[in-house]
Amino acid sequence: MPLLVTGATGRTSAGVVRHLRAAGEDVRVLVRDRDKAKKTFGDANGVEIVDGDFDDEAVLAKAFDVVDVAFLALGSSPDQVRLEKAMIDGAVKAELPHLVKLSSTATSHDSVLLVGQLHAEIEDHLVASGLAYTLLRPASYVNNLFYAASSVAAENSWTGAAPTGRVAYIDIRDLSEAVALVLRDPALRGRTYGLSGPDAYTFPEIAELLSRILGHEVKYVPVSADDRRSALLGAGIPEWFAGLLLSLDTSAEAGELSTLTTTLKELLGHEPRTVEEFLIENAAQFRN
Ligand SMILES: NC(=O)c1ccc[n+]([C@@H]2O[C@H](COP(=O)([O-])OP(=O)(O)OC[C@H]3O[C@@H](n4cnc5c(N)ncnc54)[C@H](OP(=O)(O)O)[C@@H]3O)[C@@H](O)[C@H]2O)c1
CATH class of the missing domain: 3.90.25.10 (UDP-galactose 4-epimerase, domain 1)
Structure with missing residues (x-):
């Protein structure tokens, strides 16, 4: 059964895919740009590409079909909340067993950090969805x-x-390695991890x-x-x-x-x- 990595052409997720492949896992990626995914992963066998809009129900049904665990990570944009909520809804429809979400150290509705507020809204949606989940809340990326x-x-x-x-920092390479570990080991799931270097x-x-x-x-x-x-x-x-x-x-x-x-x-x-x-x-x- 493949593991699903969303936003796989992104800085965190691309590293996650590499770690999963190095560990011999079959990986499905959900991306908006198939050509970019091909360039990112080369001819890596074992990486199945699903591409399309992240709020397209048919695309999401294909992405979440027969997947045991998925990683939800999107870059910051004015569309992030809408798209991540749509992906959570897609996961619910597909009866996904577990979702690991990339969030932020400053996640709170009262946060001064804009992305902290966005993640608080998405996390609320995830909690209300009834899905089993893990939250990863990294410090500022050293990048x-x-x-x-x-x-x-x-x-x-x-x-x-x-x-x-x-400001506490985290190196994205370490974050990607940690995400892959949590995705591979059910015993590590179901928690909220504050992560920093x-x-x-x-x-x-x-x-x-x-x-x-x-x-x-x-x-x-x-x-x-x-x-x-x-x-x-x-x-x-x-x-x-x-x-x-x-x-x-x-x-x-x-x-x-x-x-x-x-x-x-x-x-x-x-x-x-x-x-x-x-x-x-x-x-x-x-x-x-
Ligand atoms: N930067 C920090 O210090 C920091 C700290 C803690 C948490 N975070 C969180 O980390 C996440 C970002 O992770 P990252 O740096 O790995 O992401 P990223 O590299 O910026 O992007 C991840 C993916 O999101 C896709 N994407 C971006 N905007 C999109 C849009 N409008 N529609 C569809 N897809 C879109 C990108 O697609 P393309 O490749 O096609 O562009 C890429 O595949 C954010 O949620 C952020 O809040 C960041």
């Missing part, structure tokens, strides 16, 4: 630091509205780390939330996504993103990657 890369490379500095908020930093501390790694001074320049929003909109970022990015800063300042846990290490059975390791590995992107 978010790439948002600063071009500015650091060009000007040895970057701006933001979170001068004091501490080993460390949390303020942005000025990230600047210090980058200074050491790059061998020259890098500065984090604090600006007001209004100035941050104007800068994001001025850079051509659509309003909805600018609001999401700004909320990463305001949520950090509100202390919502700082939670460290040892759950990831316990699941993996080895040390998760650190922020410093990630920055050393990707230093070229921060150099001019």
Whole structure:
């Protein structure tokens, strides 16, 4: 019986598929773009592709047909809540035995973090659906630091509205490995996992780390939330996504993103990657 991975061309899910295939599992993927899926997975035998709209009942019936467990993960967009709810409804119709949902560390209706509010709405729908489920609530992806890369490379500095908020990070590669473990082992299911790597930093501390790694001074320049929003909109970022990015800063300042846990290490059975390791590995992107 295959395991279903949705949003499989995405950053988290693509890694999940690779781990599942390496463990010899048959995998079905649900994607909106078949060609992108073919490029992502090459000629990987054992990966069955179902493509189409995630709110199309016929597509969902095909995706969830005779599946034991599914991973629900979609990128952030104004459509995310509608699409994830439709997928949960599709899973109910297909009598899916278990659904593992990717959520967020700051999931709450009162969260300052925009995606925290979206996930709270989706989680409510999942709980009300009657499906058996597992919730994975990861910390901020360390890849978010790439948002600063071009500015650091060009000007040895970057701006933001979170001068004091501490942010816990997770490396997507470790997250993908943990997701695959939970999908493969029924004994690990049915819980809510808060997942983070080993460390949390303020942005000025990230600047210090980058200074050491790059061998020259890098500065984090604090600006007001209004100035941050104007800068994001001025850079051509659509309003909805600018609001999401700004909320990463305001949520950090509100202390919502700082939670460290040892759950990831316990699941993996080895040390998760650190922020410093990630920055050393990707230093070229921060150099001019
Ligand atoms: N970034 C963080 O710091 C962070 C922290 C905690 C939790 N999360 C959560 O992690 C999730 C994102 O995971 P990820 O980074 O692995 O996702 P991702 O790479 O951004 O995208 C995952 C999948 O969603 C699909 N997708 C995106 N927008 C879509 C749309 N409007 N309609 C249909 N499909 C769409 C993408 O399809 P294509 O490949 O075809 O584009 C991709 O297959 C979000 O729910 C986010 O809240 C993020």
